[in-house]
Amino acid sequence: MNLTEHWNHVYQTNDSADVSWFQNRPTTSLDLIGTCGVAQGDGIIDVGGGASVLVDFLLAAGFSKLAVLDISASALDQTKRRLGARASEVDWFAADVTQFASPREFGLWHDRAVFHFLTEKADRQKYVETMKxxxxxxxxxxxxxxxxxxxxxxxxxxxxxxxxxxxSAELGAGFQLLEQVNETHVTPWSTEQRFTYFRFARSGINSK
Ligand SMILES: C[S@@+](CC[C@H](N)C(=O)[O-])C[C@H]1O[C@@H](n2cnc3c(N)ncnc32)[C@H](O)[C@@H]1O
Structure with a gap:
């Protein structure tokens, strides 16, 4: 399967509020990002951000040097259209996270519901290398x-x-797990999905 085509098709044929992972407000992500204590200018990258409104909330909270990465350019186009003029304040990367070479560093990496799609060990290792x-x-x-x-x-x-x-085993010794939060997500058609959010800091051991 071509993953880029799969995800572009998903976003071209569904309204952003009509997918199982839709959230009006990404409350748990915002809470955990707040707990990390990143400065507003440190830079945050939302990996597999899709059409999520997380970037809208981060802009409204005063964060700068924001970026959204997604394998689907169609998803990014939806988000850019929604943001209007403010889209120019964000860097947009249409890329597969396992192949991504970032032009700059970020203080925070956010991923809701992307890593779990990597069912091959080699892809998970590439993801962790990209993150590092x-x-x-x-x-x-x-x-x-x-x-x-x-x-x-x-x-x-x-x-x-x-x-x-x-x-923790997937991320390895370079990252220390600080916190986890369980969340029951309710889909637009009122079914429940259990998520876990993990908050990590670089540990300094084998960190690069
Ligand atoms: C379940 S959706 C979650 C979207 C968003 N994080 C949210 O919480 O609304 C998964 C997203 O990951 C993107 N994606 C899937 N595989 C990817 C990959 N290998 N690299 C980058 N993005 C990927 C998809 O296009 C999609 O937008």
Whole structure:
């Protein structure tokens, strides 16, 4: 399957509020980003941000040097249209996270529901390598995946589900798990999906 075509098709054929992962307000992400204590100018990259409104809330909160990365240019186009003139304040990367070479460092890496699609070990290793190259030495990461009792598929694709032990093993010694938050997400058609959010800091051990 061509993943770029798959995700472009999803965003070209669905309204942004009509996908299972839609949120009016990404409350848990915003809370965890706040807890990381990143300065407003440190830079935040939303990986697999799609049409999420997280970037709208971060702009409104005064954060600068924001970026949204997604494999789907159609998703990014939706978000740019929604933001209007403010879209020019954000960097947009239409890229596969496993292949991405960031032009600059960021203080915070945010990913809601992207890492869990990487069902091949080699892709997960590339993701972690990208994250290490992209994050500053004192950076933080907020990563949200389906929980152990979450769905086995999303958007017709298989996922891997995580608890703290499993995701810490994937990220390795360069990242220290500081916090986890369980969330029950209610889809637009009122079904429940269990997510877990993990907040990491670079540990300094094998960090680059
Ligand atoms: C379930 S959606 C979540 C979107 C957004 N994070 C949110 O919370 O609304 C997964 C997103 O990841 C993107 N995606 C999937 N695989 C990707 C990859 N390998 N690299 C970059 N983006 C990817 C998809 O295009 C989609 O926008």
């Amino acid at each position: 190259r992209t994050l500053s030495a004192d950076g933080h990461a907020v990563i949200s995946t389906f929980a152990i009792d979450g769905p086995e598929k999303c958007s017709r694709l298989s996922v891997c589900r995580y608890d703290a032990t499993a995701i």
